[in-house]
Every structure is written in C-alpha cells, then in structure tokens.
Amino acid sequence: MSQTPLDCAPDDLQVVEQIVRRSGTSFARGMGVLPPDRRYAMFAIYAFCRLVDDVADEDLPFDAKLPRLQEWRGRIAGLYEGCAADPLDRVLTASIERYDLRETDFAAVIDGMQMDAEEVIVAPDLATLDLYCDRAASAVGRLSVRAFGDSSAEADQVAFHLGRALQLTNILRDLGEDAERGRLYLPREVLTRCGVPLDPEAALVSPSLPAACRIIAARAKLHFVAARAAMRLCDRKAMRPARLMAASYAAILSTLVKADWREPSRRLSVPAWRKLLIGLRALVPA
Structure with a gap:
C-alpha cells in the first residue's frame, strides 16, 4: 500500500x-x-x-x-x-x-x-481593528507558515504583517458588500479625522471616503513591505505560497489605489493575465 x-x-x-x-x-x-x-x-x-x-x-x-x-x-x-x-x-x-x-x-x-x-462591527477603534486583523488573518498565517515549512520567529513575523496587509486590503475592497450587511471596518479615528460619517451607508457616499481609504491603504503597504523583509530571513522554499499571496493581494491594493474608491460599491478585481504574471514572478524569490 x-x-x-x-x-x-x-x-x-x-x-x-x-x-x-x-x-x-x-x-x-x-x-x-x-x-x-x-x-x-x-x-x-x-x-x-x-x-x-x-x-x-x-x-x-x-x-x-x-x-x-x-x-x-x-x-x-x-x-x-x-x-x-x-x-x-x-x-x-x-x-x-x-x-x-x-x-x-x-x-x-x-x-x-x-x-x-x-x-455588527461598525467603525471600530484602531486597537480593536488591529486585534480583529490578528485573529481573522494573522492567526491563520501563523498556522500556515508552519505548514509551509518554517516555524521560526521570522516566519511568525511574516504572518503578523502579511495577515494584516491582506485583511486591510480585503476591507478596502469589500466596502460596498460590507455596507449591505451594515458593517464598516474602517477605523473610527481615521474616519473622524477625514470627516467621514460613521454610518456604513453614509460613509459609502461620502466625498471624504477616498481620503480615509488612502490612509488605510498606506498602512497596508507598510505591512506588505515588512512582510517581504521578514520573508527574506525565512526558508526561501517555504515562503513560496506566502510570496504568491503577497504579490496577488498587493496587486489588488494597487488596483484599488488607482481607482481611488470613486465607486466604492463596485468590487474591483485584477485581470487574469496579470494574476498569471504576478504568480510567475512571485515564485522566484528576490
């Protein structure tokens, strides 16, 4: 057998x-x-x-x-x-x-x-949002990096940062879908600073929403950068799936930033040809 x-x-x-x-x-x-x-x-x-x-x-x-x-x-x-x-x-x-x-x-x-x-999560404070990202995404990452083949402290750092980067990207992509469910995951400190209402439907049509989204996008980018830096300290072969996920989601974030949340109810996606190219590049470590 x-x-x-x-x-x-x-x-x-x-x-x-x-x-x-x-x-x-x-x-x-x-x-x-x-x-x-x-x-x-x-x-x-x-x-x-x-x-x-x-x-x-x-x-x-x-x-x-x-x-x-x-x-x-x-x-x-x-x-x-x-x-x-x-x-x-x-x-x-x-x-x-x-x-x-x-x-x-x-x-x-x-x-x-x-x-x-x-x-129903609506405009959590920054600390609560970070805790949510850790539990909803980074914890999955901590399980995943071990299955990938690296249980080092540096691999846990990949999970810490990449999980947050992915979750923030999801939040920025799914604003319309979340609003339909009465949810708004953008942090209240950023919404208040930018003059965006804390109500999900009102936030979606606020002219100040793009400014708030840009701030969160910048946070996500910093987490992507930190995740890639941690990957370079890890087992290169084990990090292949992590590199793929990072590259794919960074492309989604880039698409969102270019669209500047002018139509936040519309869920944007990355073209298939670009996904393929991103995947091929990500398989070769820097």
Missing part, C-alpha cells in the same frame, strides 16, 4: 479537499505549489477556517451562534488530547502532529470569528 499524504486515509483526505473545493475559492489551485503533505495540511486549516466562518456568517442571533463556536473550541482542544471524531479531525490531528501547529492559533481564529458573530 502506497503512502498517502500525512499518512491519512484517502477517504479522509478526499472529504477535506471537497470542503475546500466546494467553497469555490482559488485556494486549492494556489496551494498546488506545495508538496502533498503540506498541501493537505493547508486544506485542513482552510476547511477549519471555512466551517467556523460559516457559523459566524449565519443569519442567526448571537445566542444561537455562541454554542456552536464553543463546540469548535472544545473540538480543537480535543484534538490536542487525542480525540478525533471525523475526517477533518483526523487530517487536522495529523497536521498538528507533523507541523507542530499551536492550539492558541486555532483558538485565536475562533476568537476572530466570534468578534464578527457577536456584534
């Missing part, structure tokens, strides 16, 4: 991969640069994030979501005590053991989803 990725049962691996592919994301294709063991570890991490995020996004009161998030906390704790009840549990357990994934990082991801579930 030939060895399978992470020494997991083929049926378990298939279930986890199906969760990823059903999400309709390009994530699976992007992880194709990884060898099978690391790729399936990333699939398991993504599947965990996807399922927890689904709980946070459900159109239910917080009182109904909290028990399900608590179940996930117990489920993750159980993995570190040797309890694995289903295919995702088993592939996550194998990933945890193989790559020394930390329980605190899984817990932080759930904390981030809970922030979204327990209230």
Whole structure:
C-alpha cells in the first residue's frame, strides 16, 4: 500500500479537499505549489477556517451562534488530547502532529470569528481593528507558515504583517458588500479625522471616503513591505505560497489605489493575465 499524504486515509483526505473545493475559492489551485503533505495540511486549516466562518456568517442571533463556536473550541482542544471524531479531525490531528501547529492559533481564529458573530462591527477603534486583523488573518498565517515549512520567529513575523496587509486590503475592497450587511471596518479615528460619517451607508457616499481609504491603504503597504523583509530571513522554499499571496493581494491594493474608491460599491478585481504574471514572478524569490 502506497503512502498517502500525512499518512491519512484517502477517504479522509478526499472529504477535506471537497470542503475546500466546494467553497469555490482559488485556494486549492494556489496551494498546488506545495508538496502533498503540506498541501493537505493547508486544506485542513482552510476547511477549519471555512466551517467556523460559516457559523459566524449565519443569519442567526448571537445566542444561537455562541454554542456552536464553543463546540469548535472544545473540538480543537480535543484534538490536542487525542480525540478525533471525523475526517477533518483526523487530517487536522495529523497536521498538528507533523507541523507542530499551536492550539492558541486555532483558538485565536475562533476568537476572530466570534468578534464578527457577536456584534455588527461598525467603525471600530484602531486597537480593536488591529486585534480583529490578528485573529481573522494573522492567526491563520501563523498556522500556515508552519505548514509551509518554517516555524521560526521570522516566519511568525511574516504572518503578523502579511495577515494584516491582506485583511486591510480585503476591507478596502469589500466596502460596498460590507455596507449591505451594515458593517464598516474602517477605523473610527481615521474616519473622524477625514470627516467621514460613521454610518456604513453614509460613509459609502461620502466625498471624504477616498481620503480615509488612502490612509488605510498606506498602512497596508507598510505591512506588505515588512512582510517581504521578514520573508527574506525565512526558508526561501517555504515562503513560496506566502510570496504568491503577497504579490496577488498587493496587486489588488494597487488596483484599488488607482481607482481611488470613486465607486466604492463596485468590487474591483485584477485581470487574469496579470494574476498569471504576478504568480510567475512571485515564485522566484528576490
């Protein structure tokens, strides 16, 4: 019998991969640069994030979501005590053991989803926004860099900065979509300084919104720069997926900056040919 990725049962691996592919994301294709063991570890991490995020996004009161998030906390704790009840549990357990994934990082991801579930986030202060970015994105990065093949302090710095860069870019890209859900993730200090209303719909039509977005875009750019600097101190091969993500999202940010949020309700994207060129360049480390 030939060895399978992470020494997991083929049926378990298939279930986890199906969760990823059903999400309709390009994530699976992007992880194709990884060898099978690391790729399936990333699939398991993504599947965990996807399922927890689904709980946070459900159109239910917080009182109904909290028990399900608590179940996930117990489920993750159980993995570190040797309890694995289903295919995702088993592939996550194998990933945890193989790559020394930390329980605190899984817990932080759930904390981030809970922030979204327990209230409608509208113009948080800068400290709260940074905490949200750390939990929603950088914690995922801390799990990911270990699966990529680097568990150093410098790799954690890549996760710290790249997670924030990616999350801020998402916020700047999804202003219209978030406003439809009554959400506004731009920080109140920046909105107030620029004279932008703190109401999501009013902010969207404010002539001062582009000025506020430029400030957040500048913050995101600094995080991209710091992430790339940290990558140069890490294992070069392990950082290939991180370089791909950084290059792809930096291109999205550049597109947003050029459009200057003149139509903030419209979700901009990067042309396919440019994505391909960016990907090819990112595979070669500087």
